[in-house]
Every structure is written in C-alpha cells, then in structure tokens.
Amino acid sequence: MCAAIRQFGRTLLAILRELADENAYRRHLAAHGRTNSPEEYRRFQSEHFKAKYQRAKCC
C-alpha cells in the first residue's frame, strides 16, 4: 500500500515537472552536455517557448 502511494506520488510529481517544463530543461541540459546556469536557462527558454507557443491552446 505504502509502495503504491509512493509510486503515485512520484508519478504525480513527474507529471507536474513535465507541465512545468522542468523535465524538458533537464533533457535540454543532457542533450547539450551543459549544466544549469541563468544563461543556459535563457537559451532553453528561447528555443522551447518558440515551439511551444506556436501551437494552439485548446478551448
């Protein structure tokens, strides 16, 4: 039971991180072999948001 709750909590947190683009940022760092820094985050934002906000949001 406790394991199931822990698993649920982990999945929920992972969903929230995906929605917050935190997972995407990690993937970005891994893909480019870089570490977290304000400059890197700004670079990520400009690449990621360009694609993200060209798509319609649903009604």
Next chain:
Amino acid sequence: MRHLISALFGIVGALALAGIAINRGEPVNSMWLVIAAVCVYIFSYRVYASWIAAKVMALDDNRATPAERLRNGHDYEPTNKWIVFGHHFAAIAGPGPLVGPTLAAQFGYLPGTLWIIIGAVLGGCVQDFVILFCSMRRDGKSLGQMAREEIGRVGGITALVTVLLIMIILLAVVALVVVNALKGSPWGTFTIAATMPIAVFMGLYLRYLRPGRVLEISIIGFLLVLGSIFAGEWVAHSPAWAPWFTLSGVTLALCVIVYGFAASALPVWLLLAPRDYLSTFVKLGVVILLGVGILFVQPQLQMPALTRFIDGTGPVFAGDVFPFCFITIACGAISGFHALISSGTTPKMVAKESHALPVGYGSMLLESFVAIMAIVSACVLDPGVYFAVNSPAGVVGATAEAAVKTISAWGFPVTADQMAALAKSVGEETLFYRTGGAPSLALGMAHIFAKGGGGERLLAFWYHFAIMFEALFILTVIDAGTRVGRFMLQDLLGHFYKPLGRTSWMPGVIGSSAAIVLGWGYFLYQGVRDPLGGINSLWPLFGIANQLLAIIALCLSTTVLVKMHGRKYMWIPLLPMLWLGTVTFTSAYMKIFSPHPRIGFLAAAEVLERNPLQTEATKTLIFNNYLDAFVCGLFLVLVSTILVDSARQWWGILHGTRAIESTETPFVPSQLRPEEI
C-alpha cells in the same frame, strides 16, 4: 473474468443512465450522474476502445514510435505514459467543458448529460484516439499536414483557413465570458488584474533569480494569487479603490483587447509562459477539488431533467434542444480543437504504440467527466437563480423586479430579495444579467466548496476563487491563442511578401498581432454591445466552428481507415461524423435562415431594418448580424469542400478507381528498453 467485470460496469452504467432519463419530478442526487458517467466510461474503455486498439489500429509495441525514432531531446522524447496522459489532458482541458454544459443546463440536466456521456465515448474519444494514432504513424504530423497529404491539397488549405477563423471566434467568445464575469465586480477585476504583475514577477524570478525552478515559483505565485483574492475583498469595500476596479463591459473589453495585443507582442518568458504555468496548475487543482467536493457533498440537482426551453425559447441562448444542445456542448463531448492537440506535441512523446489508448481515449474520458462536473455545478443552483444570472436584460427585463417576474412566470420562482441576499453573500453588487456561464458556474462551485469546508462564511471567497480560476485560464487561452493566430497569419502572408513571414521582423509581428487582435476584438465588442448579451449569437457560432473542425478530423480519420481496411471499419469515425454533420449543418442553416429573430441572423437584421429609428447603434447591429450570417455560411462552404473532397477519395478507393496512397511511415523495430520510460 475481465469480460465479466466489463459487463458489470456496462449494466450498472446503463441502469444509472436509464434511471436519470426516466426519473421525472423527484430531485435527483448528483451521484447518479457521476455513477452513470464513470461506469459507461469504464465499459467503453475496456470494450470499445480496446477493440479499436487491437483490431482496427493493430497497435504494436514492437514498432518504434516517432518519439523513439526521431528522439532529439526537444520535441521528440519517449515519455512515461502517465506523464503524457497528464500533459495531454492539461492541453485539451480549456474553458469549453466548463462553460458549454453550464449554458446547456437551460434545457435541464438530462440532454446535456446524455450528450456528454454518449458523445464522448462514441465520438470525442474516438476522434482524439484515431487522430493521435494517425499522427503517431506519420512522424507526429499536424492535422493540416495530414489533411493535405491524405485527402488532398484543397483539404489541407481549407483546414488551415478554417482553423484560423475558428481561433478568432473562439478568442472572442471566451473573452466575452471573462468580460461578463468581471463587469461591475471590483473584487473579481482586482484579483485578475493582480495576476498580471504576479506573472511578470514569476517570469523575472525564473529568468534571473532561480532559473528553471518552475514548480517553486508556481507555488509562490499561487500563494500570491490567493492573497490577491483576500485583497480583492478589501478593494471592493474601499470607497477610494473600488471605483477604479468597477468597470463597464465596454471598458473591460478594451482592457482585454489591449492585454491580448501586449501579451502577443511581449517576450513569452515575461508574461505568457508564467501565466500559463500558473493557470495549468490552478486548473488541474480546481478540477480535482471539484471532483472531491462533489463526491464528498453529493449535492441534489435542483434543475429538472427537462425544462420548457427545449422548445427553443430559452433565455440563455435561443434554439431547440436539437440541434443546439449538441453544438453548445462541444468540448466535453466532442471537440475539433482536440484534433490539433492530438496531432501536436503528444504524438511526439508517446513511447509505445499501446500508450495511445490511455492517452488519446482516456484523456478525453476525463475531459468528459469535467463536463459532467460542470453540469452538476450548474444544476445544483436553484433554477430561478440560474436563469436570473444567465438571462440578458433584453430577454427578461431591464430591472430586477421585471426580471424576477418574467423568470417566476416561467415556473422558476425567484425573488429580488433572494438575488440581493445571494449577491451580498458572494460580495457582489448584483448577480443579474451575468451572461456567459462563468458566474453561475462559480456560484455552483462555491456552494459545493462551501458545503465541503467553511460553510456560508467562505461563500464569497470560494465564488471569487472560482471566478479567478476561470478568468485566469481563459486569459491564458486568449494570449496564447492570439500568438498562435499571429504565427498562422504571418505564415499565410509570407507567401505574398516574404518579410511578413519572418517572426523576428518587428513591423510584421506588430501588424499581424494587431490584425488578429482586431479580428477577435471586433466580435468581442459586438458581443458586449449586443442587447441579447452576445452569448446568444457568439457561442453557437463558436460551437458550429468547433464541430466543423471535428468533422474535418473525422473525415481524415475515415480516409485513413478506408485506406487501411477498405469499408470494414469506416463506420467507426463515419457514424459520429454523420451525426455531427447533421447537427452542425442544421444549426448553421437555422442560425442563418431561421425566421425567428433570436435565432436567425438574417431575420434579426430584417427586424432591425424595419425599425424606423435608424441610429448608428442600430446600423451597427444590422451589419453585425449580416457579418455573423456570412461567417456561418463561410464555415459551411469550407467544410462542405472538405467533405466532398473526402467522399471522392473514399468512393475512388472503394471502387478501385483511385490508388491507395498512404503516408504511414514504414515499420522500424523498437529498441526502447522498459527502464527508459
């Protein structure tokens, strides 16, 4: 055993549906709606959707998905199925499944509930699932690209133009919902205004203070928004501050238009993205809270199963239950817009083909459940209160006394004192003429939340919390939608003059942003000035547009299935398409040509033309009615074009006169290990 459990859910679902359909006179507990919906969802998922996945699509986990084959660490990334599920649900859940069912509650709880449940399991979920499957088998291509490649060039271009027009109507109508919810409400207006500096603070925090800490700043942002709700009460009672935030509909419309333009032209990280994070988390939190609230409180439905307004004389919007119930509730039953999401980010994240079932079909089931919760929230209100809040002055009378007299005469007793006491309890001056659905939904939600915790003392807080939640994510739809519309317009204009297509060329950015904002801004302004409240003309127009987009998606689905299996399984998307075609073409025809001025745009223009007093306002109203009729007709022409084009394809393929040209990518074996997802 599996079949036995599925059959059990099917039987319980059918009995619960029959129970709520046959019941007359006695109040029904909302749990019956919840049980009916959940059992039907589980049955359809385990039986119908699983059958489609296995026999029709033949989903194969040994086949590499685009997320695996084209993995790039950005768009294409194999992701855990529950994360994709959450991501997809958050993307498809907008204001539609909340507002549409609230408006359709004027027919009673039954028509909307049946349409939401049956429409979703046989139409909406199938559409989302099949489009996700099609896109997944085509490298994650968009609906427009697939329409162009599978149906033809005409179909592709028509789909693009239709989407752009739908965006404009969508943005206008959701903006109107916000304006109607906030007009004359200093508390609500202050709270929403405060979310803008909060969003800018979040943007700066992420950019310069704690890069990448989105969850952290979202929690801080949420606490600040909660603080702004409490501050809003103080502002509403302050003689110095209240007048600054007590705005008319026209002023609010202008504010929203300016906001839409600014958000579209400003850097995304500063305003749009932080608001988007905040609204996504608030939206998911409130949906869960509402679900828990309904389960905990188990409220009785006050609205009858059917009201007298199924005859088309409804005050919220005019039109018979058939076809207007089926275009008023789009998202929640079937929404064409979902096809854009199912062919957007989601197919690029699906790690295994079998995940398309919970993501495509399952997410839409959850969206449908949100719509059921919205109809419950609207129907727990006293019907007299519901109609007093949602009816425009042009229908029920311009004074409180006239309005309650008209509504009581319909058989829904309500008094001016009752409305005044209710308005006071939620911290508002008045709740009359709050058309658009948002305030009545907020009232219903506030009642459920207050019964769950805090009682009547917290009713005002919960009401403004619900208004904040609705307005917050509607404004996010507006700013993101304006930006997307700008990109689409620039893409189109770039064919005529190259620099206009460049998203970094400032004159192009400003010009195209202004064009999109003026487009939806005009319809918004028209809605605000409309004596019938605006929703009467704009919401059906939006519903028609959205359902026509669903017809395009189902056309594409049918084409793909015909290419895969001939005529054998083409009925799966074809039947919902034929139903939607009948509903949408009938309602569009009625909106243009009905002789009743509250329904037909041309009849309304004719009545106004007969008025001997031709003021500027009258002339504008006449023009607006002709414009709405033209837009409605244009939608019909565009979708008819795609229908004819598709039918020619199907006929040719089924009779062997046309070669089967599928654009499905070839089979590549999957190398993905379970621990990678």
